[in-house]
Amino acid sequence: MSQHMMFLQGNEVCVEAALYAGLDFFAGYPITPSTEMAEMLSIRLPQNGGKFLQMEDELASMCAIIGASLTGSKVMTATSGPGFSLMQEALGYAVMTEIPCVIVNVQRGGPSTGNPTHVSQGDVNQARWGTHGDHAIVALTASSNQDVFSITVDAFNISETYRTPVVLLFDEVVGHTRERVLAPEPGEIPLVGRLHTSVRGGVDYHPYLPREDGRLPMSDFGGVHRYNVTGLFHDMWGFPSNNPQVVHGLLRHLVDKIENHANEIARYKEYYLEDAECVLISYGSAARSARHLVNSRRPRGERLGLLELQTLWPFPDQIVREKCAGAKYIVVVEMNMGQILQAVKAAVPDPSKVFLANRVDGDLITPTDIRNILRLIWGKGV
Amino acid sequence: MSVKDYIRERFFPHMWCPGCGHGIVLNNLLRAIEDLGLNKTGIVMVSGIGCSSRISGYVDFHSLHTLHGRALAFATGVKMSRPELNVIVPMGDGDALAIGGNHFIHAARRNIDLTAIVMNNRVYGMTGGQYSPLSGYGTSATTAPYTNIDHGFDIVALAAAAGASFVARTTTYHVMELRNIVKRAITHKGFSVVEVMSQCPTYFGRKNQMGSAVDMMRSYKENTVPLGSKEKQEHPELIERGVFVEKELPEYRAEYDRIIERARKG
Ligand SMILES: Cc1ncc(C[n+]2csc(CCOP(=O)(O)OP(=O)(O)O)c2C)c(N)n1
Ligand code: SF4
Ligand SMILES: [Mg+2]
Numbered sequence: 069m070s071q072h073m074m075f076l077q078g079n080e081v082c083v084e085a086a087l088y089a090g091l092d093f094f095a096g097y098p099i100t101p102s103t104e105m106a107e108m109l110s111i112r113l114p115q116n117g118g119k120f121l122q123m124e125d126e127l128a129s130m131c132a133i134i135g136a137s138l139t140g141s142k143v144m145t146a147t148s149g150p151g152f153s154l155m156q157e158a159l160g161y162a163v164m165t166e167i168p169c170v171i172v173n174v175q176r177g178g179p180s181t182g183n184p185t186h187v188s189q190g191d192v193n194q195a196r197w198g199t200h201g202d203h204a205i206v207a208l209t210a211s212s213n214q215d216v217f218s219i220t221v222d223a224f225n226i227s228e229t230y231r232t233p234v235v236l237l238f239d240e241v242v243g244h245t246r247e248r249v250l251a252p253e254p255g256e257i258p259l260v261g262r263l264h265t266s267v268r269g270g271v272d273y274h275p276y277l278p279r280e281d282g283r284l285p286m287s288d289f290g291g292v293h294r295y296n297v298t299g300l301f302h303d304m305w306g307f308p309s310n311n312p313q314v315v316h317g318l319l320r321h322l323v324d325k326i327e328n329h330a331n332e333i334a335r336y337k338e339y340y341l342e343d344a345e346c347v348l349i350s351y352g353s354a355a356r357s358a359r360h361l362v363n364s365r366r367p368r369g370e371r372l373g374l375l376e377l378q379t380l381w382p383f384p385d386q387i388v389r390e391k392c393a394g395a396k397y398i399v400v401v402e403m404n405m406g407q408i409l410q411a412v413k414a415a416v417p418d419p420s421k422v423f424l425a426n427r428v429d430g431d432l433i434t435p436t437d438i439r440n441i442l443r444l445i446w447g448k449g450v
Numbered sequence: 451m452s453v454k455d456y457i458r459e460r461f462f463p464h465m466w467c468p469g470c471g472h473g474i475v476l477n478n479l480l481r482a483i484e485d486l487g488l489n490k491t492g493i494v495m496v497s498g499i500g501c502s503s504r505i506s507g508y509v510d511f512h513s514l515h516t517l518h519g520r521a522l523a524f525a526t527g528v529k530m531s532r533p534e535l536n537v538i539v540p541m542g543d544g545d546a547l548a549i550g551g552n553h554f555i556h557a558a559r560r561n562i563d564l565t566a567i568v569m570n571n572r573v574y575g576m577t578g579g580q581y582s583p584l585s586g587y588g589t590s591a592t593t594a595p596y597t598n599i600d601h602g603f604d605i606v607a608l609a610a611a612a613g614a615s616f617v618a619r620t621t622t623y624h625v626m627e628l629r630n631i632v633k634r635a636i637t638h639k640g641f642s643v644v645e646v647m648s649q650c651p652t653y654f655g656r657k658n659q660m661g662s663a664v665d666m667m668r669s670y671k672e673n674t675v676p677l678g679s680k681e682k683q684e685h686p687e688l689i690e691r692g693v694f695v696e697k698e699l700p701e702y703r704a705e706y707d708r709i710i711e712r713a714r715k716g
Binding site for chain 2: 115119121291308
């Protein structure tokens with residue numbers, strides 16, 4: 069990475085990265101702790117000829133970005149818990165109609181209005197299952213501003229590759245922490261553009277017929293092909309169908325295109341896992357504290373390691389299983405009541421080895437908090 | 451071209467009940483488009499959910515069938531990205547004014563160049579005859595067994611107050627008027643609202659003893675008058691038809707181009 073150094077808040081870094089990835093349409097509704105993103109994009113987008121819209125609510129924001137994406141724009145919205153709740157129906161629409169879009173949720177304490185100015189990681193399962201019906205989803209996160217940059221670009225790339233909404237689950241601490249970021253040069257991180265159909269205008273185009281590799285080339289809505297898009301189960305033309313074969317086929321496609329690529333979508337970082345007796349699994353701002361603890365205890369010979377997840381959904385079961393194979397204890401460090409804990413327990417062969425180190429009072433979990441809990445679990449050292 | 455050239459036969463037979471007014475709206479919408487000589491590839495239909503919203507699938511344009519109440523929000527995204535397209539939004543009365551009421555007034559306030567056609571059958575047709583915000587006081591519905599105590603909106607007054615720059619009302623009986631008004635609405639630059647009183651014989655008609663579809667259409671003839679007619683003064687209960695608002699106001703997408711210019715100057 070080179071050259072251009074910035075000193076920015078996580079929210080601002082996300083905006084820079086989105087613009088780097090080609091964002092040209094944003095619609096949103098102000099909410100703490102994500103509002104800076106809307107404010108910044110209201111300045112930046114029109115400078116590039118892009119569109120910034122402040123809509124009447126988050127339902128409208130989510131719908132507007134879907135409409136814009138379909139016409140060929142790279143789109144994003146940003147919100148926090150209450151707004152993310154309002155977006156769920158339209159998020160499901162984007163899943164069903166396979167429309168690329170990025171939804172940033174800078175998490176704050178919930179439920180309800182909760183703890184607007186404080187940190188939480190309570191929306192992990194909402195990102196997974198917030199919209200109704202069986203489906204797969206991609207949710208990514210990051211713990212440092214440098215990673216916010218690369219993960220945000222990844223989010224756009226994944227959304228285009230798999231034609232899927234991608235949720236960026238940041239949190240209040242990451243969103244508001246100011247730190248140094250090296251901005252990559254244009255072209256330094258490869259970008260995935262819209263995969264366009266090669267079918268010419270006037271020729272029958274099947275908007276929902278996957279290629280052999282499972283990808284679905286798109287035709288910019290409003291362009292040369294006239295086709296139907298619907299949230300009803302639909303056939304390869306996009307026509308509504310309740311034929312059991314069509315319904316089954318589409319549902320399997322929607323789930324498989326993500327779940328079968330869990331390893332490709334997985335982003336993670338590891339610290340001292342080779343010989344770790346106790347593996348911490350963490351993500352987002354909680355992972356900063358976990359990393360600090362691991363770095364400070366290693367010199368004392370404590371065999372502590374960290375697996376920092378950046379892809380939360382699809383859950384990287386196989387990777388977690390492999391990385392934890394030699395661990396006596398697995399401790400999930402998160403700021404909720406154990407949302408990733410459940411996924412880890414389901415992934416490893418012996419769930420009785422998996423413990424939770426959490427904090428849910430609106431303050432960032434500290435290395436000391438984690439150490440105190442480890443002492444109870446591990447019963448030594450730390 | 452004939453109307454047949456504008457529909458997707460693959461989609462037929464349509465799902466509407468015999469006598470439903472929505473088919474008349476579709477027919478005249480297509481005739482209006484034919485009269486205007488619009489290119490099929492330049493038209494986008496964005497609709498929500500309801501019997502009325504099914505119109506979008508039947509037409510051979512770009513068609514986006516979305517969520518109940520949210521069509522105008524999706525349409526806003528489409529229009530902002532592709533301003534050269536003609537975006538037409540067929541809506542139900544519940545779709546436009548209950549669940550989608552907020553999007554409706556805000557689209558009107560922005561004066562974004564969309565054409566909203568509200569098919570007002572005063573009922574939730576698709577879900578089987580529950581009362582809508584247009585049913586009106588004293589009507590019956592499957593969820594108003596002891597009669598309805600909700601008062602109805604006046605779509606025209608609401609749209610005008612919210613800032614729509616073209617507002618009209620007509621009915622499925624007055625088909626030539628319907629066709630002409632839709633033409634004017636599509637041509638108008640800005641947010642256009644056309645309320646079309648459209649019969650639902652299956653639910654609203656049956657629940658309110660309004661007779662057959664033909665009887666209901668006859669009542670549109672008898673209970674409505676052209677805007678500004680003398681009869682209205684003598685019989686204030688008559689409903690006026692015609693174009694209530696048609697004015698030139700700055701259009702949102704065009705205004706946004708000025709924002710881009712300003713932003714680029716820095
Ligand atoms: C979020 C949501 N709530 C409820 C419904 C169920 N629903 C479908 S259509 C409809 C009402 C349709 O009435 P209207 O908009 O007046 O259209 P009509 O069928 O009368 O033409 C309702 C309540 C839904 N699809 N989505
Ligand atoms: S239920 Fe009413 S609105 Fe729906 S198709 Fe039948 S007549 Fe038309
Ligand atoms: Mg209705």
